[in-house]
Amino acid sequence: MYIKSIAASIVVGQTLVSAATNVQDYWKSFNSTTDPLNITLPSIQQTTSNDPTTECVNYETPAQFKYDSTQWPTMWETATSNGMNTSAEFTALYNSIKWTDMPNIPVRTLGSDGALNMTGYDEANDPDCWWSASTCTKPKHQNVNEDIYQCAEPETWGLTYDDGPNCSHNAFYDYLEQQKLTASMFYIGSNVINWPYGAMRGIKDGHHIADHTWSHQLMTTLTNQEVLAELYYTQKAIKLVTGITPLHWRPAFGDVDDRVRWIATQLGLTTILWSEDTDDWAAGVNEPLATVQQNYDDFIQMGSNGTMSTHGNIVLTHEINNMTMSLAVKNIPNIQKNYKHVIDVATCMNISHPYQETTIKFPSFDEYVSGKTSSTGGNSSSGSGSGSSNSSDSAGTSAGVKSLPTNGLAVAIALTILAALV
């Protein structure tokens, strides 16, 4: 990785803005100049080309983002890196959480083979609802948001893509746009900072954007502080770049237990897993392409052979590279033939407000069936949102300096962009 450009940093230690009074208000301290209801992408080769190499040429810092690399975790490292676990904002957030209420569950370890160490864990009863042990999705502990893992509606394919925004996704997003399809997109914080226009395109196209952690690690092996930082700094990155703060997240490798879920719940986040896994990322890497295609074919067949007559699914697929996106484009026509509905998870589950910012509204499933789209989704004439561009969600846009309550959050104003290539 190398750092391409760092805009002049003007960190003014005194200039702390806003203040959340309770933990669930943490996002109000994030400052974004992006109006998610009015996104215009610059016409540069990275946003217009369909050639992966051209799209992935690093680009200049967008003028509206004034990141400061000192205000962010190191790219692709645990989000407590670069001193982020001792920043004023993070310390305030950490201290505002009542950790004594957290389920008493140990941090997991890795075995000598590098896999999760399940020695000594009662996998059969799975007391901590550890997905990696038994694909458990219904928490066994109190005050933990329950996972979403399949669309409730019959013959409905829950369209989800992980690990974006990928720099080379233009052809894929163009295809989804042409097909008028919206998906749930699980973005990695490091990618959002690297490829901000890619994330903005996701919002502009009306996709359901969610948090996929900062550095894509096995979350149950991270300490409480690290889990919190992985989620928090991804929320912050997505907000800064796109103007919205997700209410959903997906753990890398599905690795979640009730401790990790409880921490996510403190941030207002609900876990979205999946019911079918295509293994698309492994195509041509760990598995023959034909095996992955067979997974697709099986899941497609389930749409028309009765398996999906009382419920739908959520399918795990990725925008991680040209192979996975090509597989998506190749299979979508057949998915559409075999399923009545192909749609993002917010819409299939009637989640009208999948973001903290209530200015954005997604259609209910019934509204979607009758032709409505999300208020962010390109076509405002058929949108069900208010169309308002009031970014009232960006708390703390006043220039005034406020004192920082002991229990609150604060964000230093000056942020410089870190445009880095992996």
Ligand SMILES: *[C@@H]1O[C@H](CO)[C@@H](O)[C@H](O)[C@H]1NC(C)=O
């Ligand atoms: C949308 O953004 C453009 C350019 O950024 C701006 O000129 C326009 O006034 C904005 N429209 C609304 C309704 O905010």
Ligand SMILES: *[C@@H]1O[C@H](CO)[C@@H](O)[C@H](O)[C@H]1NC(C)=O
């Ligand atoms: C912050 O994280 C580092 C390791 O990344 C650790 O050594 C240090 O003790 C942590 N600081 C606090 C205040 O937790």
Ligand SMILES: *[C@@H]1O[C@H](CO)[C@@H](O)[C@H](O)[C@H]1NC(C)=O
């Ligand atoms: C695996 O977990 C068990 C039980 O927690 C522990 O005793 C053992 O040391 C762990 N092994 C490794 C390699 O961490």
Ligand SMILES: *[C@@H]1O[C@H](CO)[C@@H](O)[C@H](O)[C@H]1NC(C)=O
């Ligand atoms: C439907 O298709 C799936 C995938 O091929 C298969 O596993 C399942 O048995 C089929 N169900 C019926 C009722 O035919």
Ligand SMILES: *[C@@H]1O[C@H](CO)[C@@H](O)[C@H](O)[C@H]1NC(C)=O
């Ligand atoms: C994005 O996709 C390209 C190929 O299409 C791939 O080379 C690159 O590694 C991907 N980037 C990330 C961050 O996944």
Ligand SMILES: *[C@@H]1O[C@H](CO)[C@@H](O)[C@H](O)[C@H]1NC(C)=O
């Ligand atoms: C895959 O890459 C080729 C060029 O190598 C490009 O033409 C095509 O549009 C890409 N496919 C997708 C789905 O991104």
Ligand SMILES: *[C@@H]1O[C@H](CO)[C@@H](O)[C@H](O)[C@H]1NC(C)=O
């Ligand atoms: C979504 O709303 C419809 C219509 O009210 C209802 O039938 C359906 O059960 C709801 N789905 C969920 C997951 O709540």
Ligand SMILES: *[C@@H]1O[C@H](CO)[C@@H](O)[C@H](O)[C@H]1NC(C)=O
């Ligand atoms: C928006 O949707 C309406 C109704 O479906 C359609 O008539 C109109 O052409 C669309 N506009 C754009 C810009 O796609």
Ligand SMILES: *[C@@H]1O[C@H](CO)[C@@H](O)[C@H](O)[C@H]1NC(C)=O
């Ligand atoms: C924007 O929202 C704020 C806070 O809710 C409100 O006070 C203000 O009147 C709104 N402005 C417009 C133009 O709607």
Ligand SMILES: *[C@@H]1O[C@H](CO)[C@@H](O)[C@H](O)[C@H]1NC(C)=O
């Ligand atoms: C938010 O960013 C804008 C544009 O950089 C700046 O004018 C404003 O003062 C900032 N507000 C806060 C609260 O940081």
Ligand SMILES: [Zn+2]
């Ligand atoms: Zn992932």
